[in-house]
Each structure stands twice: as structure tokens, then as C-alpha cells.
Amino acid sequence: MNVPDRYERFVVPEGAKKVSYERDTKIMNAATFIVEREDHTIGNIIRMQLHRDDNVLFAAYQLPHPLKYRILVRIQTASQSSPMQAYNQAINDLDKELDVLKYELEGAFSRFSRSY
Amino acid sequence: MEGASYQRFPKVKIRELRDDYAKFELHDTDVSMANALRRVMIAEVPTIAIDLVEIEVNSSVLNDEFIAHRLGLIPLTSERAMSMRFSRDCDACDGDGQCEFCSVEFHLRAKCHSDQTLDVSSKDLYSSDHTVVPVDFSDSAAAAGEALDTKGIIIVKLRRGQELRLRAIARKGIGKDHAKWSPAATVTFMYEPSIHINEDLMETLTLEEKTSWVESSPTKVFELDPVTHQVLVVDPEAYTYDDEVIKKAEAMGKAGLVDITAKEDSFIFTVESTGAIKASQLILNAIDILKQKLDAVRLSDDTVEADDQFGELGAHMRGG
Ligand SMILES: [Zn+2]
Numbered sequence: 001m002n003v004p005d006r007y008e009r010f011v012v013p014e015g016a017k018k019v020s021y022e023r024d025t026k027i028m029n030a031a032t033f034i035v036e037r038e039d040h041t042i043g044n045i046i047r048m049q050l051h052r053d054d055n056v057l058f059a060a061y062q063l064p065h066p067l068k069y070r071i072l073v074r075i076q077t078a079s080q081s082s083p084m085q086a087y088n089q090a091i092n093d094l095d096k097e098l099d100v101l102k103y104e105l106e107g108a109f110s111r112f113s114r115s116y
Numbered sequence: 117m118e119g120a121s122y123q124r125f126p127k128v129k130i131r132e133l134r135d136d137y138a139k140f141e142l143h144d145t146d147v148s149m150a151n152a153l154r155r156v157m158i159a160e161v162p163t164i165a166i167d168l169v170e171i172e173v174n175s176s177v178l179n180d181e182f183i184a185h186r187l188g189l190i191p192l193t194s195e196r197a198m199s200m201r202f203s204r205d206c207d208a209c210d211g212d213g214q215c216e217f218c219s220v221e222f223h224l225r226a227k228c229h230s231d232q233t234l235d236v237s238s239k240d241l242y243s244s245d246h247t248v249v250p251v252d253f254s255d256s257a258a259a260a261g262e263a264l265d266t267k268g269i270i271i272v273k274l275r276r277g278q279e280l281r282l283r284a285i286a287r288k289g290i291g292k293d294h295a296k297w298s299p300a301a302t303v304t305f306m307y308e309p310s311i312h313i314n315e316d317l318m319e320t321l322t323l324e325e326k327t328s329w330v331e332s333s334p335t336k337v338f339e340l341d342p343v344t345h346q347v348l349v350v351d352p353e354a355y356t357y358d359d360e361v362i363k364k365a366e367a368m369g370k371a372g373l374v375d376i377t378a379k380e381d382s383f384i385f386t387v388e389s390t391g392a393i394k395a396s397q398l399i400l401n402a403i404d405i406l407k408q409k410l411d412a413v414r415l416s417d418d419t420v421e422a423d424d425q426f427g428e429l430g431a432h433m434r435g436g
Contacts, residue, residue: 006293006294007204007293009292009293010290010292010293011204017416017419018412018413018416019413019414019415019416019419020419021415021419021422021423023423033415035413038409038413040151040155041151041152041155041156041160041406041409042152042409042410042413044148044151044152045148045149045152046413047148048146048147048148048149049122049148052122053119053120053122054120055119081119084415084420084423085119086119087415088414088415089119089121089122090122091410091413091414092121093121093122093123093124094149094410095407095410095411096121096123097123097124097125097126097145097149098403098406098407098410099407100123100124100125100126101126101128101145101403102400102403102404104126104127104128105128105140105396105399105400105403106400108128108129108130108140109130109133109396109400111130112130112133113133
């Protein structure tokens with residue numbers, strides 16, 4: 001009767017923003033990114049990639065509630081960077097890593113099937 | 117403004133590859149990436165599955181919704197899924213069938229006329245699209261040396277006089293929506309273990325002690341050479357991180373007999389497909405989907421602009 005549609009778990013509602021940004025009012029170079037309809041899959045890879053960035057002082061993600069389909073990514077950086085810059089860099093690096101992985105796998109698959 | 121790159125360059129090695137099974141090593145990346153790939157393969161790589169069933173006649177022993185559920189769970193060949201549209205955002209139709217961009221229609225007509233029970237199976241489903249058909253397992257069964265079973269997946273059994281007639285619409289979907297859309301039977305990964313025996317300490321053990329230590333492992337990781345009486349690591353990957361051999365060594369007063377660590381940047385993946393798409397394609401599709409997901413979480417221009425203004429306003433307020 002009042003069951004929510006299953007797709008509510010992964011379709012961003014009309015009018016809502018996929019990513020919103022909230023600058024911390026007390027701490028310099030700190031911000032929270034609210035990402036709608038994402039979970040541990042995206043949250044954890046972004047967090048781990050941010051940890052590789054020397055300018056990132058703090059990076060963490062949380063899924064505040066299993067039925068609120070959003071994650072929060074909190075970032076604090078050194079003054080020569082910014083949370084936005086670090087966030088963008090992390091996504092770019094992950095994207096390029098996946099390009100490499102795809103190239104490697106395609107090569108490996110075709111070499112493997114040819115040798116059998 | 118552009119910062120330094122912290123990109124990684126992963127490497128892979130294929131161990132085994134069949135249509136519905138893949139085993140490979142993934143190196144030079146971390147767990148978050150391995151886990152993201154696993155999660156995407158299970159829940160976010162799209163396939164096609166029956167989603168809407170119109171029953172015309174059903175005098176079988178199973179009720180309508182029971183049959184509809186069984187139809188949904190039949191894997192359909194889904195190479196087309198990646199380029200199809202989801203019905204919910206298809207512009208060409210209102211999402212209830214007969215639209216080539218987002219759906220495939222199936223028909224099933226079966227009636228039992230004899231005293232012999234009639235098995236209605238996935239083979240009785242007639243598709244409007246020859247590229248989207250119930251998965252045929254007879255090839256993989258033949259390859260595995262099993263008896264050739266060409267009967268398909270049984271939907272219901274009919275006795276004399278019983279009939280089943282229906283129309284079904286298959287749609288594109290993902291495992292997150294309903295497990296029937298998951299292309300993965302299982303996807304697992306493990307850390308590649310690194311096992312080192314302290315040979316000097318090992319040589320202080322008697323033959324009986326060696327035997328009982330080797331046998332303390334629940335899986336066959338170590339072996340005692342019958343000739344040289346040396347303990348050998350025969351299958352490091354059989355180790356399940358159960359710590360039994362470590363506890364055993366400690367109980368024997370030989371702490372440090374073996375050193376077992378997980379390599380933090382190496383993983384062994386096993387991927388089993390339902391047959392909807394090939395295992396190799398499943399892995400590649402997962403990468404594409406993950407890339408799309410990353411692209412979707414990029415900051416939009418208006419978010420950046422709004423913050424720039426906020427920054428100026430803040431500077432104005434601070435500086436006066
Ligand atoms: Zn359509």
C-alpha cells in the first residue's frame with residue numbers, strides 16, 4: 001500500500017542535487033559533500049583515494065542511515081589545497097585507474113583466449 | 117590549481133576463464149577498489165529479466181504470482197543490456213512493453229493433452245528478440261562432460277487438461293532493484309597470502325610434532341615431504357586466515373614457527389556468472405558502470421560557482 005518504490009534506492013529524486021557541498025563554518029579548508037543515492041561502493045573508494053593525497057589532513061565517509069540513501073564525505077585539507085580540489089582529484093585519479101584496469105583486462109582476456 | 121596525481125596502475129593476471137567463470141589476480145591496488153568492483157558486479161551491472169507478466173490462462177497447480185516470480189528468475193542472455201534503456205527513463209514509451217529500446221516481449225503457450233506429465237520450461241518461452249532468450253546451459257554442461265540436458269529450466273508441470281498461456285515483458289534492471297537482475301552467481305576475492313616457515317625453528321621439531329602441526333591446519337596448506345621430512349608450503353591460497361597453525365605452534369612452545377601475512381595490494385578474484393553475460397564481460401561492464409558512477413558524483417558547475425560566491429562573501433565579511 002504505502003511501500004516505497006524499489007528504485008528510490010538508486011534514482012535521484014526529481015529536483016534533488018546528486019552532490020551538494022557544505023563548507024565548514026568553523027574550520028578552514030574543511031567541508032562535507034553530501035552525495036545522494038550512493039553507498040559504500042563510491043564512499044569507500046573516494047575515502048581511500050583521498051588518503052593517498054598528501055594535502056588531505058582528514059577524509060572520511062559515512063552512510064548515516066541504511067534507509068536514507070545518501071553518503072556524507074568529509075574532507076579537511078592543508079591550506080595549499082581545498083576540499084573541492086582534493087575531491088575532484090580523487091575522482092580523476094580513480095577514473096584513470098579504472099581506465100588502466102580496463103586496458104589491462106581487455107589485453108589479458110584476449111591473450112588468454114588466444115592461448116587456449 | 118591542478119594538484120599532483122596519486123593514481124595507481126593496477127595489473128591483472130588471468131588464471132582461468134570460461135564463459136560463466138573467471139579467476140584472476142588483481143595487483144597494485146587496494147581493498148576499496150577490489151570491493152567496489154565486487155559490489156558493482158553483484159548489484160549494479162544491468163541484465164534483462166522478466167518483470168511484467170499477463171496471464172491469459174492458468175489452470176496449473178501453481179498460482180499466477182508464483183509463476184510470475186519463477187519467470188522473473190530465469191536468466192536471459194543480456195549482451196544488449198548495457199546499450200538498452202531503463203523503462204523508467206525511456207522517452208519512446210510509457211514503459212509497459214512493445215518498445216524495442218527498453219523491453220522484450222515473450223509468449224508462452226502450453227497445454228497437456230496426454231497422461232504423461234508435461235514439463236513447461238524456459239525452452240517454451242518465445243522471444244520477440246532473438247538476442248534476448250533464456251540462457252541455454254547445454255553447451256556449458258557438455259563442456260564440463262555432464263549429461264546433455266536440453267530441457268531448459270522447469271517453470272511448472274502440467275497434467276492432462278491443464279494449460280498455461282501468458283505474455284511476459286522483460287526489462288533492463290540491476291541487482292540493487294531485485295536480485296533477479298543480478299548477473300553474478302558469486303563474486304569473491306581474497307587477499308593473496310604470503311607464508312614463510314622459520315626453517316631453523318622447524319628443524320627443532322620431531323617428526324611427530326611436524327606431522328601434528330601440518331595436520332592442525334583445517335585446509336591442506338602444508339605438506340610433510342615423506343623422504344626429506346621437510347615441511348613444505350604446497351598451497352598458500354588454501355589458507356583461510358584461520359590462525360590454527362599459529363595457535364598450534366604457540367601451544368607447542370614454538371611461537372614464530374610460521375609467519376603469515378596478507379599482501380595488502382594483491383587479490384584473487386573468482387567470478388561466476390548466471391549465464392546472462394559472460395564472466396569476462398561482467399568484469400569489464402563493472403568497470404564501465406563504476407566509471408559512470410564516479411562521473412555522476414563529480415561536482416556540478418553550479419555547486420562550484422555557489423561556493424565561489426560564498427568564498428567571496430566570506431572574504432568580504434572577514435576583511436570588511
Ligand atoms: Zn521504452
